[in-house]
Amino acid sequence: MKMIKVMDSPERIFEKEYHFDEGLxxxxxxxxxxxxxxxxxMMVETRRDRDGFAIVKTSYKREFKYNLDQILDFDxxxxx
Numbered sequence: 001m002k003m004i005k006v007m008d009s010p011e012r013i014f015e016k017e018y019h020f021d022e023g024l025x026x027x028x029x030x031x032x033x034x035x036x037x038x039x040x041x042m043m044v045e046t047r048r049d050r051d052g053f054a055i056v057k058t059s060y061k062r063e064f065k066y067n068l069d070q071i072l073d074f075d076x077x078x079x080x
Contacts, residue, residue, distance in 0.1 A: 017057040019049075028054050 022028055032044050035058065045057045 015059045017055060020046075020054040020056045022054060028056075031056070 020028060020031055026034075028046060032046065035042065035044055035056075039058075041060060043059050043061060045059075047055050047057075049055055
């Protein structure tokens with residue numbers, strides 16, 4: 001069942017959350033810039049755990065068939 005969800009949106013394979021070790025020669029900002037350069041559509045979020053280590057979460061914005069914000073903002077009187 002999980003593979004069916006992955007096949008529906010194959011870019012979800014690249015979504016993950018991982019610890020980033022800043023002591024390996026690359027800063028967190030450089031790593032984020034590198035990820036965004038390779039995958040421009042990807043959203044990158046960072047946070048620190050209780051021990052102060054950087055955690056990076058990569059994800060894609062979900063795309064739906066219909067834009068709910070556009071539907072809710074529709075002004076019927078204005079369109080007539």
